Amino acid sequence: MKVNVFQKHRYLVLYLPALILFSVFFLTPFVLMIRMSFFIGKPLHCYIEGFTIENYLRFLRDFYVHTRLMFTLQLSAPVIFLTLVLAYIMAYAISRSSGIKRLILICVTIFPIWINLVVIAFSWQVIFARYGLINFFLTNLGIIDEPTPLGYNFLSVVIGLVHVCLPYTILTLLSVLDNIDPTLEEAAKDLGATKFKIFVEVTLPMSMPGIITGAAFCFVWTMSSFVIPSFLGSPLQKTIGIEIANQVLTALNWPYGSVLSIVLLCITSSTLLISNILRERTARWAKQ
């Protein structure tokens, strides 16, 4: 009988190692995190066991956290916009090229994925620094007289985040652009459409699913960003991610950190869920 079950559900045996890994080290910690959010929070003591909804009430009236949440939302808008524009141009160019050019462009795109975030943040720090690359050019070209520090502001955080989001977004858009039937553009051309019109009325709507997914992921990464803004931003650019890490590592108030984590998790997962539904709708619509 037992053999029979395994024979019948062989797929289950193959899925089992991953499922065990995920249930013990992914699902369980998140369930425990929900329980942790009801414990009594005492700064510098991690947590005291008990039951209270005080942590959730504190979140509702914590003005500082609200401003950080709002700031991170504001930050995500330019990041998403810039990433999408740059990624679309690059993905469009890759999908329209072939051979060695395509290979080189894909390599350039993908390679930064495995460079860790600290290195990326650090190199942008060197570029923006008082004696960094940009100041070097600006002073030598005579545009400014004295080198001024350019980093640690809103713009440097945006640039760092765009740099991190770009590779994944290019690949997402590329997979959509590669699947657009070239005969559709040909047909539009034969019907007398200009190049611009073809792009706006054929290519762009057809790539909508990729744009939606790309935007959703940029949003999620910006909302949960922590390494990049803590290197490239000033205290004014503190994101909600930094505040959560702060509660967990420095303030050592784990229950409150849990509440903030759960809030962020709800924001990111609902974004991905909605984007998934939208993606399927637009994909169906684009096909028609």
Add this chain to the structure above:
Amino acid sequence: MGKTIAKSSIFLNFACVLISAFILIPVVIIFLTSLDPAKYIRFPPSGFSLLWYEYFFSNKVWQNGLLNSVYVAVLNTIISVPCGILAAYAYRKYTFKLKNIFNTIMIIPYVTPSLLVGIALLMAFGRTILRGTYFIVAIAHALWSTSFIYILMQAALSNYDFTYEEAAKDLGANLFQMFSEVTLPLLKSAFIAAILFAFISSFGEVTMAIFLVTSKTVTLPVLLWTSLKYELHPVATVASVICIIFAIVIFMLITKFFGTGMLSKIGM
């Protein structure tokens, strides 16, 4: 007509060069500054020397960081590669009722912010015997890595012909023979790519590691993080270059074994 095409492709090529420069410049800058013997990080470099490389390789702390990163990455590879490959194999080979649900479950760790995964693991295991072990860091990386390998292997297996395995079985091969004589040779390059992917994604991971390492198990990226938080020491540029070199070498191996066609499947 031909003129407009040429015009627009010049614009496109130009934009492409600019975006590529945007992606690559930070890497080049770090490499150049790492060769500067000066005590302060500045651009342009004031000279050329391997001073900070010597410093890096003679310093116990940095050496340990590098070794720890390798340990964690190897452990992560051992855990995540079998998990990811087996699940992707099941997805491609069998049809079953809950296929979509299984597929979604497998992808969830890939799309969950690593900041939150790191915090959840710290809270769950930070006060158990797993605290301060390589295992807990490797497990954190393995969650992401397993999902990632699952997605990649699904793509790689879409061209795989399962009838060869059936043929081997019909000829009397047992499960082990079938695997070693048919499956392994046919999927060799995909397996190697999976191993390389798992290794490098763990080697450079920092967000989860920040929450899970102790001074004994601190990895190179976390060491870089802590050292840069307090001072901008030039040795950090060398540590960065070493991270970049690892990424380049593994990236070249991946393109060799796997081809860029598969690489473009990383996007969602």
